[in-house]
Amino acid sequence: MAKTPVQFTLNDKETAVFVDGGANLLDVLRRVVGDLSPKYGCGQGTCGTCTVLIDGEPRLSCLTLAETVSDQSIETTGGLADGPDLHPLQRVFMEQFAAQCGYCTPGMLMAAKALLARNPNPQREDVIEAISGNICRCTGYEPIIDAILDAAGEMRGRVS
Amino acid sequence: MSLHKGRGFACINYPIGMNLGGDPSQALVHSTPDGKFMVTLSAIDLGQGMKSVTRQIAAETIGVPVEDVYVDTADSDTGPHDMGSFASRGTHRVGNAVIQAAKEARGVMLEAAAEELEVNAGDLETDGHGNIHVKGAPGRTITVEQTAIAAQFRQGRTISGRGIFLIPMSDVDPDTGEMTPVSCFAHAAVVVDLQVDDETGEVEVLEVNSAYEVGRALNPKMVEQQLIGGAWMGISHALYETTEPYYPNRDHGPTDFNQYLMPGAGQVVNHNIAVLERPAEDAPFGGKGPGEMCANPLLPAVANAVYNAVGVRCDTLPITPEKVLRGILVNGGAQNRGG
Numbered sequence: 345m346a347k348t349p350v351q352f353t354l355n356d357k358e359t360a361v362f363v364d365g366g367a368n369l370l371d372v373l374r375r376v377v378g379d380l381s382p383k384y385g386c387g388q389g390t391c392g393t394c395t396v397l398i399d400g401e402p403r404l405s406c407l408t409l410a411e412t413v414s415d416q417s418i419e420t421t422g423g424l425a426d427g428p429d430l431h432p433l434q435r436v437f438m439e440q441f442a443a444q445c446g447y448c449t450p451g452m453l454m455a456a457k458a459l460l461a462r463n464p465n466p467q468r469e470d471v472i473e474a475i476s477g478n479i480c481r482c483t484g485y486e487p488i489i490d491a492i493l494d495a496a497g498e499m500r501g502r503v504s
Numbered sequence: 505m506s507l508h509k510g511r512g513f514a515c516i517n518y519p520i521g522m523n524l525g526g527d528p529s530q531a532l533v534h535s536t537p538d539g540k541f542m543v544t545l546s547a548i549d550l551g552q553g554m555k556s557v558t559r560q561i562a563a564e565t566i567g568v569p570v571e572d573v574y575v576d577t578a579d580s581d582t583g584p585h586d587m588g589s590f591a592s593r594g595t596h597r598v599g600n601a602v603i604q605a606a607k608e609a610r611g612v613m614l615e616a617a618a619e620e621l622e623v624n625a626g627d628l629e630t631d632g633h634g635n636i637h638v639k640g641a642p643g644r645t646i647t648v649e650q651t652a653i654a655a656q657f658r659q660g661r662t663i664s665g666r667g668i669f670l671i672p673m674s675d676v677d678p679d680t681g682e683m684t685p686v687s688c689f690a691h692a693a694v695v696v697d698l699q700v701d702d703e704t705g706e707v708e709v710l711e712v713n714s715a716y717e718v719g720r721a722l723n724p725k726m727v728e729q730q731l732i733g734g735a736w737m738g739i740s741h742a743l744y745e746t747t748e749p750y751y752p753n754r755d756h757g758p759t760d761f762n763q764y765l766m767p768g769a770g771q772v773v774n775h776n777i778a779v780l781e782r783p784a785e786d787a788p789f790g791g792k793g794p795g796e797m798c799a800n801p802l803l804p805a806v807a808n809a810v811y812n813a814v815g816v817r818c819d820t821l822p823i824t825p826e827k828v829l830r831g832i833l834v835n836g837g838a839q840n841r842g843g
Contacts, residue, residue: 444551482729
């Protein structure tokens with residue numbers, strides 16, 4: 345089958361790949377590009393762990409055709425840390441035990457990052473809304489909601 | 505339409521481990537040449553934190569910082585045999601095996617240090633920060649790292665230890681039928697407050713209050729996290745989850761996990777937890793572990809609360825709106841019961 349050339353930025357890095365027709369973005373990121381940070385959960389757009397940001401918007405990479413992201417900006421959990429310095433969301437998730445098995449964590453982090461980019465001062469309800477497409481089996485969500493709220497506070501403090 | 509509030513209570517004595525065949529767990533501990541320690545297990549950490557807890561247990565027993573201990577799990581080719589991670593046995597069974605292995609490794613470590621310092625191993629103590637001192641003479645000291653290097657390259661000694669936890673297999677007494685399938689019990693009591701809509705049959709949990717006795721909470725934050733998360737798993741089983749919901753026609757049923765009901769972040773309610781610590785004698789540092797009982801008592805508590813709210817006694821799970829409505833219909837209306 346003919347392959348299509350696709351160029352995009354992945355975590356601010358120019359990336360060019362050849363993709364099969366019909367290939368989804370999650371497969372391309374994991375198998376072609378080698379970024380294993382977005383996880384394959386259900387593969388049906390239900391669990392949210394494959395969430396990546398496309399031009400800043402949270403999108404399910406398992407349901408996104410790779411060919412459609414040409415010239416767009418993709419962000420994954422793999423690009424959150426700045427060298428050895430974890431992103432505030434990552435650090436607070438870790439410090440406050442917002443992960444147990446960790447499988448939902450990449451999706452939660454990306455959904456949270458998109459929320460905080462558009463609303464730096466979210467209320468509890470805003471956080472719940474933002475992660476409503478992400479399923480967590482272990483934590484009961486509470487530590488995740490608290491961690492996102494605390495990271496938001498910390499990031500506001502840093503900006504001002 | 506009206507909303508009916510109900511409160512349900514349930515308590516549990518939860519057996520730690522299952523002694524049908526001795527319930528063995530094994531652990532191996534060895535030091536690397538730079539004085540770190542590797543704990544090798546074939547029990548798996550499913551996310552509940554067994555890796556963290558066994559790491560703490562090993563560090564405490566050997567007498568080194570927790571940062572210097574690594575736990576390698578879940579390879580039954582390279583790790584020693586383990587029955588597995590089930591029956592809430594991880595902390596207790598695997599933890600005990602780790603203690604035994606870590607004690608043996610500590611013994612060799614102190615002998616190696618004693619040879620370097622030219623003293624008796626019995627006169628040595630660890631400070632938990634990576635150093636070994638002569639008791640009463642803190643100036644006479646050697647680091648764990650130097651000890652490991654000496655053992656490896658000069659003394660020809662392996663700083664290592666083997667551990668197994670095995671309790672006598674429990675047989676049924678032919679006269680009394682009595683048996684002792686477990687070695688210790690953990691306990692919990694939960695209260696669930698909820699409301700039932702008598703028009704839709706929908707059950708909404710409003711608040712959870714619980715008390716858990718888990719022995720010593722070896723890692724309190726992880727215990728709290730597991731109790732909160734596990735409670736939701738229980739509520740979810742009570743109210744939502746089934747692979748085979750009742751439908752008049754099977755073709756209308758779900759075909760995949762995208763139609764499998766699970767709670768989302770919006771359903772979370774306040775859960776107040778009291779953790780009671782009564783260290784168990786045969787448990788590693790007294791920790792029995794929360795395990796499955798995080799989820800179990802929530803199911804009867806929810807069922808009892810539904811009965812309290814509208815008088816419908818559901819004896820099959822999940823307690824779906826349809827079952828609640830059919831029950832209300834049979835009773836000739838919602839009736840507050842047992843309040």
